[in-house]
Amino acid sequence: MDIKQLEIFVAACDRGSLSQAAACLYTTQPNVSKNIRTLEHELGQPLLVRSGKGVHPTVYGKTVLEYARLIMRTAATITSLAVPDEHVSLRLSTYPSNMIARLLVDFYHAWGDGVHIEHREGTVEEISEDVSRGMSDLGIVYVAQKQVPTFQHILSHKKLEFHPLKKKSICVYVGPGHPLYHEESIAFSDLPKLKFIRGVRDFFSMEHHLERVSMGAIEQSVMNHVVYSDSDHTTVNFLLHTDVCSLGLNFMHQPYEQYAIKPLAINGCEPFLQIGYVRDPDRPVTTYDEWLLTHFKAML
Incomplete structure (x- = not known):
């Protein structure tokens, strides 16, 4: 092999x-x-x-x-380790996200090209591993609220810290080609009738824990996943041009409101996803890390 x-x-x-x-x-x-x-x-x-x-x-x-x-x-x-050590860098691991991509563009405009940007994408486990191995200084993640203690326990073995920032609920994102595009919300009982695009399989992902959300829970086995992709660009294009929808955090960064994509609230779904960041307490927080965290909090 x-x-x-x-x-x-x-x-x-x-x-x-x-x-x-x-x-x-x-x-x-x-x-x-x-x-x-x-x-x-x-x-x-x-x-x-x-x-x-x-x-x-x-x-x-x-x-x-x-x-x-x-x-x-x-x-x-x-x-990627070929980036010379003597260069100052912003080293970050996150979920695939248009919002993070825009944040990095803003960082570039703020600091110019004198700072190397190293950005990796992955699951919560991969993000945490990047921080643990020193490949990234910060890891931005979101985990189901009920799994935060488990997550923190796992991180403790890697000598890492999780810093919660904000709780968010989930929603269903649809595009103009979806029959529910003009609705404002959706019931749990309607989810099996929809076609979804799903990302990576991840123990801490929102989809893994959908059955834990509020009342009217739904098993993943009855959800109709027709597309699997790790690509944020693929997700956006399927939402814009098909009747496929996706689960996501119920907030959209302003620059991406240009897309004809709208969130449908899930009736009775309380905020249950904890957004935060992972870091190694033995490594100092750089000026670049502080800038990024401040602006990320502003987005939330």
Whole structure:
């Protein structure tokens, strides 16, 4: 097994087609097929279901896909360590977020190009691990309120601190093509009728803990997830141009109100997500960290 095989497997899953995976990797379809079959032979189980309509991962393949993404992300992180140590840097790990992207743009305008910006995206576990390993100085996360004690316990073993900032509720985001676009709220009982785009599987994510929210809870097994993606850009485009919706924090940073996307409140859903940041208490908070946290709090 090597990283190239994993990259090919991930591309096939992302594209849903061996030929499209070959095109984006600038190789041939036979080479893609050969690498995936070699990987399947080495692992002893099929990774893909193949049909005339394309390919999709098997149940086992979905698990391998998660670890493959993690391995590729770690490899990219090692490559990013080429940033010279003598340069001053803002080093940050967060969930994929347009709001954070805009915050970093504002940071660049405020401090100019004399400060290197290192931004990584991932799940809560990955963000915490980045801070623990010293690859990031700050990690911005949100966790279900009931899981904060568990989260803090996990962080204590890594000698990290979690600093809560704000509690937020969740909502359903819809675009102009959605039949509920002109509604203001939605009931829990209506959620199984909708089509969702879902992000990474994460023990601390809002979707993982949806069944814990208020009354009228819903099991994830009855929710119709038709798209899985870690890309914020993919999410925005699906919301704008399809009838797919997504779960999200019930607040939208002003610069992104330009999108024709609106939040639907979930009736009876109390604030249950805790937004905060993770840091190593043994590392000093830099002037850049303070700037970023101050402006992030203002956004909230």
